[in-house]
Amino acid sequence: MKKKKKTHDAAAVNGLLVRRPIRRWFPLFILPTFVCFIIGFVWPFIQGIYLSFCNFNTPKDASWVGFANYVKAFSDTGFIHAFTNTASFAVVSILTINVIAFLIAYALTQKMAGANLFRTVFFMPNLIGGVVLGYIWSMIFDAILKGYNTYLTANATYGFWGLVILVAWQQIGYMMIIYIAGFQAVPGDMLEAAKIDGATGWQTLTRVIIPNIMPSITICTFLTLTNSFKMFDQNLALTGGAPNIMFNGAKVNMTELLALNIYNTYNINAKWHGAAQAKAVVFFLLVAVLAIAQLTATRSKEVQQ
Amino acid sequence: MKKRGLALLLTASMALTLLAGCGGGTTETQAPETQAPAATEAGTEAPAETEAPAETAAPAAGGSVYYLNFKPEADQAWQDLAKTYTEQTGVQVKVVTAASGTYSDTLTAEMAKSEAPTIYNIGNAQGLSDWNDYALDLTGTSIYDERINDDYVLFDETGAPKALGYCYESFGIIVNKALLSEAGYTLDDIKDFASLKAVADDIHARASELGFDAFSAPGLDGSSSWRFSGHLANVPLFYEFRDDGVTSQPATITGKYLDQFRNIWDLYITDTAANPTSLSTSTGDESEAEFGNGQAVFYQNGDWEFANLTGNFSMDPDDLAMIPIYCGVDGEEKAGLNSGTENCWAINSQASAENIQASIDFLYWVVTSEEGTTMLAEQFSGIPFKHAIDSNNVFGADAKAYASAGNYTLSWAFNYTPNVDSWRATVVTALTAYSADPTDANWEAVVEAFVDGWAYEYNVQNG
Structure with missing residues (x-):
């Protein structure tokens, strides 16, 4: 290909005449979005943190109470239970979703008839909203369990695995698309070189393919991690936290995850608004720290092609 | 090759928006509901500003009314009534209705605005303790003097009346008299639990021959479970509180009448066509349809069902x-229906003096004028005001008949339930487990949910 000669056309899109005013006036251009961002995100976020240190019914009548809300949040057995629930749910769902999505993506990048059709079908569950899915799956599970004279909210195990199945069904297709993009980005010459050097299928997978699709793995684990922690709709619609059991004089919603616990705490009454807000701040910090840690960990394994 | 990573990141960020779209499912499903208030807001505000003052002489005070309505089914009636009032007096009345189940969220949001509601709903003692700072002491107001008695008034800790019930509702066991006589019985055959059980057992035993069963399904799905964790539970709570002379929210309960609660619940789950192991998914609509279509003689619910049963199901x-x-x-031969209310008007004490006066005037007009009392009678069954007109609701008439025959009314003791949704959820879990496997051990869990749950939720509520 003939190389284009570098020109100095000042009126070109990247020319000085165009770039200079943009450089000078960019604050004006980003202003509308920036204002929206402040109003819709930054301000509520700061107010939210402030309110977690207050007793309030409406945000207008907030009164400062210091760390009392945080103490209250952590002395709530339901919150601790929701925390362990969420952690185990996250571990199980990250593993199932990523392993299965990876395998399906691997299968669907092989030369096979109908691969595109399969990709579409596997992706489709992702297009349905969480609440709808929750209700549909609760009917499916109950219809199955009815045959065994039991029901979904009979114990925490059914609810937990029900949620895992639901979320896996919903998200595998999505992660699969990202993995497929990753597989397709593996350079053909590397694969060819591996083949010529006599690498086995396993060696090709672990030494060539996986290092090359680390960016996909980073993103997929990030998405599944944050999704699992923020899980709300599906949790609410599938079991709503039931079974709700009295246990040694304290109450535990056996299948309640963190986000639902925060929501329910807020709705107890005005005395709990601050504690719910404190839980939400703790929740934010937790998700942020975990996500950053995970990103750093998987990023370090990425290779530059 | 960094570009590829970038491309992937971009894909992923697009992905995130898509997932966020999924999360939006919640708001999407609520959209029609939340739209309603917005539409009504626009609908009532605009004409009020332009037309009203021109036609009639503006009142001297110049206050306006903002009513945050609690009952979605009565929304249209309130809108029309507000329009009539504005036409007659020139006072602006804005009516906004919160979507079903979102009243407290809507109220919290609206109260934070500069133009806060002037009239709003307080459901029970808990609601009053949350909103006491915003509730006007009604003593001496014209509207307060229109009440027939103190049964439907909410008083705060100092004994000041803060919220005034504007309609009361009754629940009990709805009976299809036609089917009952087909089975060879009349209402006179049922006088107490023993006779109810005898009739129900007999009908259940002959269900295949008769073509209908005794009780409609006692579903424990969220759309139906409140009939039992809330309404049926009122019966043991009422008797316990009556014995102990409880008049304010107790910190603990004893569960003294839970054996009787078990009696009636056993009857519900035995003398029915429903499978007791699948009650967790059995809905309120199913149960209603079963009764409405003549497949069951008894159906536990309230007088608000009247419109549906005579309308949708064309029952006589x-x-x-x-x-x-x-x-x-x-002594239950002398029992009446369970009557009470969760519909009480409170006036926003933090509104301006003109708006408070305008609100009181509006409510006074509602309970005394022809238009207002007609609307109340059409929408609600029991109206506890001096100038109330009788409604055509037969269940409401039954409630009155029992009361005037000297039977005692079971007041809504469940209004004292602490952290009510959570308490009920625990009871439902235990009841569902017991229904699937009715053993004494499982009943113990129901008792625990009832009694220990109450103490626990009381602490949570006051935590």
């Missing part, structure tokens, strides 16, 4: 009656 009002929930308590 003459075939319908409501009887007390008998469960084997001594």
